[in-house]
Amino acid sequence: xxxxxxxxxxxxxxxxxxxxxxxxxxxxxxxxxxxxxxxxxxxxxxxxxxxxxxxxxxxxxxxxxxxxxxxxxxxxxxxxxxxxxxxxxxxxxxxxxxxxxxxxxxxxxxxxxxxxxxxxxxx
DNA sequence: ATGCTGACCAGGC
DNA sequence: TGCCTGGCCAGCA
Numbered sequence: 001x002x003x004x005x006x007x008x009x010x011x012x013x014x015x016x017x018x019x020x021x022x023x024x025x026x027x028x029x030x031x032x033x034x035x036x037x038x039x040x041x042x043x044x045x046x047x048x049x050x051x052x053x054x055x056x057x058x059x060x061x062x063x064x065x066x067x068x069x070x071x072x073x074x075x076x077x078x079x080x081x082x083x084x085x086x087x088x089x090x091x092x093x094x095x096x097x098x099x100x101x102x103x104x105x106x107x108x109x110x111x112x113x114x115x116x117x118x119x120x121x122x123x
Numbered sequence: 124a125t126g127c128t129g130a131c132c133a134g135g136c
Numbered sequence: 137t138g139c140c141t142g143g144c145c146a147g148c149a
Contacts, residue, residue, distance in 0.1 A: 053130055
């Protein structure tokens with residue numbers, strides 16, 4: 001059995017974080033903290049941000065589906081990038097209110113096994 | 124080693 | 137509603 005010698009963590013964490021991000025359904029969003037928790041790293045939202053910040057542009061990971069706990073696209077220094085993320089999300093159906101926020105109660109991802117896209121609450 | 128930064132977050136006002 | 141604070145911890149100088 002190949003154990004995990006050295007594990008070093010970082011690479012391992014990165015792998016798990018991206019695995020979770022890959023599960024976020026189209027048209028839904030998850031917060032950094034939520035992704036961290038699902039990846040087995042509760043309380044380490046910042047690590048999720050770091051990993052996403054290091055993604056290559058050609059990455060297939062749906063990084064745009066990760067937003068902050070306030071339901072907003074996190075500011076990141078470079079202006080255009082935020083607008084880009086917002087456009088990608090709107091293109092897949094995510095709606096923002098007039099103040100640039102996403103209603104997490106309605107569009108936040110609920111990883112419950114049963115409901116694949118399952119919006120809680122009809123409509 | 125030490126100190127600071129950061130695509131974060133929950134809690135307190 | 138929004139601002140501040142303390143907590144978190146992996147990189148980097």
